[in-house]
Amino acid sequence: MHQAPRPVTFAMNLNGRPWPDVIGVEMRKLRPMCRRERLLFRIHRRYQTVREIVTVAGLTFPFVRIADPDVVLDQVAAEEDRLEKLSGRRTDGDRLHLPYWAELWDSARGVAELLPDWRGIGAEHVSVLDLGCGMGMAGAVAAKLGFSVLFADLEPDALLFARLNSLAEPARVRTRRLDWRTDCLGERFDLILGADILYERKQWDFLEPFWRLHVKPGGLVILGEPGRQTGDLFQPWIRERGWTLDIRHELISTRPTPIRIFQLRESNPATPKTRTMIGGDFS
Numbered sequence: 001m002h003q004a005p006r007p008v009t010f011a012m013n014l015n016g017r018p019w020p021d022v023i024g025v026e027m028r029k030l031r032p033m034c035r036r037e038r039l040l041f042r043i044h045r046r047y048q049t050v051r052e053i054v055t056v057a058g059l060t061f062p063f064v065r066i067a068d069p070d071v072v073l074d075q076v077a078a079e080e081d082r083l084e085k086l087s088g089r090r091t092d093g094d095r096l097h098l099p100y101w102a103e104l105w106d107s108a109r110g111v112a113e114l115l116p117d118w119r120g121i122g123a124e125h126v127s128v129l130d131l132g133c134g135m136g137m138a139g140a141v142a143a144k145l146g147f148s149v150l151f152a153d154l155e156p157d158a159l160l161f162a163r164l165n166s167l168a169e170p171a172r173v174r175t176r177r178l179d180w181r182t183d184c185l186g187e188r189f190d191l192i193l194g195a196d197i198l199y200e201r202k203q204w205d206f207l208e209p210f211w212r213l214h215v216k217p218g219g220l221v222i223l224g225e226p227g228r229q230t231g232d233l234f235q236p237w238i239r240e241r242g243w244t245l246d247i248r249h250e251l252i253s254t255r256p257t258p259i260r261i262f263q264l265r266e267s268n269p270a271t272p273k274t275r276t277m278i279g280g281d282f283s
């Protein structure tokens with residue numbers, strides 16, 4: 001008599017290859033994947049990662065990032081070529097999503113280094129928006145310091161990393177896909193962080209009103225800028241629009257020159273009555 005065949009079941013490890021030690025084990029017998037494993041599984045379907053122990057703002061913690069951002073750039077370019085072949089048209093520059101999120105920029109460390117200064121006023125009461133968060137370095141430090149953090153980025157895959165890198169603080173962290181050119185969150189923050197988001201002049205016309213709508217009266221926008229020419233031009237531009245600009249220089253371990261930190265405060269915050277948004281006033 002033949003024995004009934006064993007069910008052929010397998011699981012994938014986090015790099016998408018079969019897990020040798022679980023081949024042949026029925027899937028239902030495996031413990032449910034925890035949040036970290038689920039996130040890593042989703043990330044590793046598309047990206048190779050590295051996990052590093054980093055020390056930023058006096059905190060030492062693991063941070064997972066894309067192993068080689070150039071590989072992601074190649075993937076985007078290959079996808080564009082494929083779409084062009086199918087449609088006969090090239091995506092125009094404005095709609096092309098260059099994967100800047102896949103690089104961990106030095107400005108994020110620069111911004112993060114300043115955050116302990118706000119601990120004194122009671123971390124649990126400080127709300128933070130990490131705008132254009134990428135893989136979430138600045139916001140992850142904010143969450144570790146006890147602040148409530150909303151990570152926001154145009155790219156959903158960036159948010160997977162931001163969630164992963166702040167998993168130790170689940171109660172204080174939210175993520176949201178957002179386009180600062182068009183979206184409105186309907187809430188305000190004590191601190192809006194923006195690490196390396198000033199590099200494109202045409203984005204300033206969207207960013208400035210976005211900050212105005214989302215910073216609390218008396219709140220602060222903290223921008224990290226690595227010393228580009230656009231950063232020089234930004235300074236008179238933002239002052240002309242009624243913001244007080246304070247500039248600091250933050251030395252960080254990953255580069256010889258400091259990161260410029262632009263701290264913006266509204267000179268004359270509008271009264272709540274005059275602050276409106278599409279769909280209603282949320283002050």
Ligand SMILES: C[S@@+](CC[C@H](N)C(=O)[O-])C[C@H]1O[C@@H](n2cnc3c(N)ncnc32)[C@H](O)[C@@H]1O
Nearest residue numbers: 100101104105108132133134153154179180195
């Ligand atoms: C140079 S990267 C900086 C990432 C991160 N802050 C860091 O320092 O590592 C710029 C980030 O802004 C995001 N971004 C670009 N345009 C955006 C938009 N319109 N709305 C929201 N995020 C945007 C990109 O996806 C990217 O993550």
